[in-house]
Amino acid sequence: MKAEEVLEQYTAGSREFSALDLREINLSGANLSEASFSRADLSVANLASANLSRTNLSQTNLSAAKLNSANLSKAKLNRAILNVANLTMADLREASLVQAELIKAEMTRSDMSGADLRGANFSNADLRDAKLRYANLSQTNLSRVDLRHAILTEANLEQANLTSADLSSADLTGANLSQAELRQANLSRANLQGANLSGANLRWADLGGANLRWADLTGAKISGANLTGADLSYATLLNATLVHVDLTRANLAGVDWSGADLSGSTMTGLKLHGVSPFGIKTTGATCRWIDLSQNGDQSQIYTFATDNCQEYFNETPPIVQIVIDDRLNTDANCALAVTYQQVARQCGFLAPPPEIEVHLRRTTLTFRLERDEQLLITAYVAIFPFEDHKITQQTLMDLLHQIPTQPLSQDAGQIRQFQQLVTLLGQQVQQVNAVKLLQSIPIALKKMQFFQAPTKTILVNSNNQQLTLYHNPKFGKHPIATAQSDEVLNVLKQIQTFKPPSTEAAIEFVKGFHPSL
Known part of the structure; x- marks a missing residue:
């Protein structure tokens, strides 16, 4: 069928042109809105404008067709063949x-x-400056596609193949x-702010200068x-894998990277304000200095004294463990949650909430912290x-009062810094209004057996040093039903006296705090 016949029939009201042989037809500038060319052969056709x-146009062959500046908005092109077609400046909105x-x-x-582009094959296509806002490109093949300066805001690219694509x-x-x-x-200089890249494969990708804020x-x-x-x-x-990644002068302020593997990476000049140095792997990584300043202006620099990144970074976060010699039941769990909520509101020191591990006769509360100085408070x-x-x-208070009086080092600066840290810890404790906190604890809680049970409190710093702050002598022991003589009871009483940690042990524990302190 010739172009004149198609236009004549369209003008007469016909819209059905399915399965026709229209190869190399010239319909440039024609109005064919709402017509059906399903399964037709329009290869090498001229449909410009x-x-x-x-x-x-579903299942239509449009190979090498000219569709530049054509209006294809809301058109149906499912399973259409558009290989090597010219769609420059074409309007495919919601197609x-x-x-x-x-x-x-x-x-x-x-x-x-x-547009709905699910499962489409754009391999080696040229999409420079294309607009793909809110487009659905899930499971689409975009390998080796040129997408320089393209706009893909809020686009769905879940499970898409973008191997070697230029974005x-x-x-x-x-x-x-x-x-x-x-x-x-x-992806150099690409804007990926707020993008979801969870589980994405970015191996050997170029993200130099890219914006990944909140991604x-x-x-x-x-x-x-x-x-x-x-x-x-x-x-x-x-839990991201960043092995042998070049992070030179990258900005990671406020990042959450627990469980990330940065082994062998280059980390010199990282901006790390407000970032926990714990919970990451840095084996074999190189780092000469990092920027801890709030504005990333290098006003607060940490310079590494050794080639070992574990001088500053550590896989083990500081933790506080409270072990209770009883099983947590539903009522006690609810009471504990309410109580900790009240405590946090009163003093603002209890964060994050504890991880709870419940066994048959024992319960462990584990507080994973971001900084060593949070341990004691x-x-x-x-x-x-x-x-x-x-x-x-x-x-705890007795230890704090004893520590500053002890000799720590021959370096006067180190002594002064250490004593300032201990003073700060003491001030934090003094700011807690114990009377007000106790008043906020529900009365019903004091009647529960779980909260009367013996406990032990263990602190572990980022250097993996452990300090048992208190261990109730009755912990793990159960009442003996048979009567005991006074002599035996006196011996048991002496054995069951808690011996607090020594001042020397406390000093070594605090000296093991993270070097950024």
């Missing part, structure tokens, strides 16, 4: 191209905002790239990638709901 809005073939298609400055300076703000394949992709990289594989100068502030890197506050709180707190 044509109005094909809402047209059905459906599910499983369409667009290999080596020319699509610069095309607009596919809101330099592309805007992927808020995009969903979870489980996406991005090996060797070029979710949980479990992402980033080994061998270039992140020099990248902004990862407030990003989530939980957390122990002081966390024990409040329990009968053992008075003696535990008194032991």
Whole structure:
């Protein structure tokens, strides 16, 4: 069928042109809106500037067709073949191209905002400056695609294949790239702010200068990638793999990277304000200095004295453990949650909430902390709901009063810094209004057996040094039913006297605090 016949029939009201042989037909500038060319052969056709809005082109062969500046908004192109087609500046807004073939298609400055592109094959296509806002590209093949300066804000790229794609300076703000394949992709200077990259494969990708603020990289594989100068502030890197990554002068302020593996990485010049140095692997990593200043202006620098990154970074976070010699039941669990909520409101020192491990006759509360200096004040506050709180707190206060008087080093500066730290800890404890806190604890709690049970409080610093702050002599012991003589009871009483940690042990424990303190 010739072009004149198609236009004549369309003008007469016909819209059905399915399965026709229309190869090399010239319909440039024609109005064919809402027509059906399903399964037709339009290869090498000239449809430049044509109005094909809402047209059905499903399973149509449009190989090497000219569709530049064509209006294909809301058109159906499911399983259409558009290999090597020219779609420059084409309007494909809200079009459906599910499983369409667009290999080596020319699509610069095309607009596919809101389009359904699931499972489509764009391999080696040119999508420079294309608009793909809110487009659905899940499981789409975008390998080796040129997406420089493309706009993909809020686009869905879940499980998409972007191997070796060029996304330099592309805007992927808020995009969903979870489980996406991005090996060797070029994302230099790309905007990935708030993007979801959880589980994505970014091995050997170039992310130099990229904006990854608030991005979710949980479990992402980033080994061998270039992140020099990248902004990862407030990003989530939980359990991410960053082996042999170049992070030179990257901004990781406020990042959450617990469980991340940075073995063999280059970390010199990292901006790490407000970042916990614990819970990460840095075996074989290199770092000469890091920037801890709030504004990233290098006003607070930590310089490494050795080549070992574990001088500053550590896999083990400081923890406070309270072990209760009883099983936590439902009522006690509810009471504990309410009590800790009240305690946190009163003094603001109890955060985060504890991990709870319950056994048949024993319960362990574990507080994982971000800084060593939180250890003593957390122990002081966390024990409040329990009968053992008075003696535990008194032991802690006695140690604090003794530590500053002891000789620590020949270096006067180190002595002064150490004593300032101990003074700060003492001031934190004094700020806690014990009377007010005790008044906030529910009366019903004091009647529960769980809170009357013997306890022991253990502190572990970031250097993995342990200090038993208090161990109730009755812990693990059960009443003997048979009567005992006075002599035996006196012997048992002497044996059951708690011996507090020595001043020397406390000094060594505090000296093991993280060097940034």
